[in-house]
Amino acid sequence: MEAWNDMINTALLGTEKMPLPAQAGIGALQQAMAQINSQAGLDKEEQFLQLAAVTFNVRQSGTKPLHQPTPNWIQAAAESLPYCSTRAAQVLKDLLEDEYQPLVNLWLERCIAAKRIVIPELVPTLLNRAIQHKEIRPSVATVCGCRGQWLSRFNPAWEFTNTTGEEELWHTGNLDQRKAALKRMREKDPAKARQWLEGSWPQDNANARAEFLKQLDGAVQPEDEPFLVGALNEKSQKVKDAAIVLLQQSPDSILVRNYAETAGRQITIKKEKALLGLSTKTTLHIQPAPVPEKAAWLSGIDYLSPNKNYKDEEYVLYQLIQHTPPAFWEQHFALSPVQILEYFTGPHEKYFSAFAKAAGQFKAVDWAKAILLVQGEGQFGQYTPLLQLLPLPEQEARIIRSLHKHENSEAQLQKAMRWPENWSHELAKEVINYTAKQPYKWTLHFYKDQITRIPVSIVPQLKNFAPAEPAHAQMWATLADQLTHLLRLKESTQNAFNE
Structure with missing residues (x-):
């Protein structure tokens, strides 16, 4: 108009x-x-x-209103589990308001273990929280029960609560959903997961194939080898590289056997005469072979050294040792791990770390202990990843001892931050005694991230960790009060489902 x-x-x-x-x-x-x-x-x-x-x-005048069809409302299915207590619900409200995500995760774990579900009024809040924190989506879907499933129909961002079957998700989901479904099925039924992968392989593009292979990382089985060897013939280098990484994890794969045989021909121990021929001694001989032309039987090996301390042929041998199961050398030399490693000190020390990497890759506990024994505890910092192969009590004892002596403290602290269980009182004491001395570096964010590991029993001692510097002591006093509040919330969370 x-x-x-x-x-x-x-x-x-x-x-x-x-x-x-x-x-x-x-x-x-x-x-x-x-x-x-x-x-x-x-x-x-x-x-x-x-x-x-x-x-x-x-x-x-005369304009017709928009027509919205009357929705066909279907009520949410009846819940099969009881709601959490009023006390537990209040604890969750406090955690959500204060943005204490690690404690929210703990609350969800305790709720699931107690076979309870969240009260209806908190369902939308939890669903919204799970939009940003993808790692809690399965737990949120569980504690929100049938009402959460029902609500997800009205908000596409909440669709993660739908209980679509794993196989249907594998066939119809997007890339992220299919990756997650494949990983879960791999943990539950490895053979079926492999069948899924083989069945869809011709239809999947190169990027999807590479991403799906990554979901098998750390869980390779001997039965996977024919499929993985076939993937080495793919045109896409990304797919080839992903298949090589998996084959390198299997000690019995044809690729690893080729590595071991090639390395074994280049490293020998020989008996030689000494003292005018009156006695003999054993000597290690290392003869790196000339760098060969690239061949499938040595796939995954780089032929050019990025380190000036290694010639190209030495770097090739280093990689072969790195990807060879340590048990091979015990048979090859008929010696113990300690005896073998002692040969790789002094003039041949450049190969020592390759054995350490192999011990980590193939989870050789006896070799990890042997490396510690040969190198000495003071030098173990560079081999910290091997600590995870040792029994947890032994790992914890080493971390406590190193922190107490201020030996390689940062590396030991990083290990404690990835600890798979709650810290013991002694470990918590050593960690906090170390971090409290640097309150400007180890702020409240650090303690929030580690709050599920820190025992509540440490609260009475927090003031005792105050640093000597007055400015730092004031900062720690504030941090100690905040940490006390966090630990009391943790205590409430732990006790919320005890009734």
């Missing part, structure tokens, strides 16, 4: 600069406008507002 456009222009520019045209509007509208304009007691602005009101109503 032209009259309405004129109204808009006048509203934007003002009645002085852009008065309404005399013939604005048609028919009955012109008559109404004439009547308004004839009222002498109205100024131009008031006339304009009345004209605009009339024009708007004329414009709206």
Whole structure:
């Protein structure tokens, strides 16, 4: 309607600069406008507002409203589990309001273990929290029960609560959903997961194939080898690289056997005469072979050294040792791990770390202990990843001892931050005694992240960890109060489902 456009222009520019045209509007509208304009007691602005009101109503008359079909409401299914207690619900409210995500995770774990579900009023809040924190989505879907499933129909962002079957998700989901379904099935039924992968392989693109192979990382089985060897013939280098990484994890794969045989031919121990031929001694001989042409039987090996301390052929041998199961060398030399490692000190020390990497890759506990024994505890910092192969009590004892002596403390602290269980009182004491001395570095964020590991029993001792510097001591006093609050919330969370 032209009259309405004129109204808009006048509203934007003002009645002085852009008065309404005399013939604005048609028919009955012109008559109404004439009547308004004839009222002498109205100024131009008031006339304009009345004209605009009339024009708007004329414009709206006869317009059909939008039609929304009446929704077919289906009630949520009845819950099969009881709701959590009022006390537990209040604890969750406190955690959600204060943004204590690790404690929210703990609450979810305790709720599931107690076979309870969250009260209805907190279901939307938890669903919204899970949008940002993908790692808690399975737990949130569980504690939200049937009501959470029902609500997900009205918000696409909550669809993670739908209990679509794993196989259906594998066939119809997006890439992330299919990766997650494959990983879960791999943990539950490795053979079926492999069948899924083989079945969809011809239809999947190279990027998807590489991503799916990554879901098998750390869980390779001998039965996977034919499929993985076939993947080495793919055109995509990304797919080849992913298959090589998996084959390197299997001690019995053809690739690893080729590595071991090639390395074994280059490293030997020979008996030689000594003291004018009156006695003999054993000597290690290392003869790195010339760098071969690239061949499938040595896939995954780099032929050019990135380190000036290693010639190309030495770097090739280093990689072969790194990807060879340590048990091979025990058979090859007929010696113990300690005896073998002692040969790789001194002039041959450049290969020592390759054995450490192999011990970590193939989870050789006896070799990890042997490396510690040969290198000495003071030098073990560079081999910290091997600590995870030792029994947990032994790992903990080493971390406590190192922190107490301030030996390689940062590396030991990083290990404690990835600890798979709650810290013991002694471990917590050593960790906090170390971090409290640097409150500007180890802030509240650190303690929030580690709160599920820190035992509540440490609360009475927190003030005792105050650093000597007055400024640092004041910072720690504030941190100690905040940490005490966190630990009391943790205690409430732990006790919320004890009734």
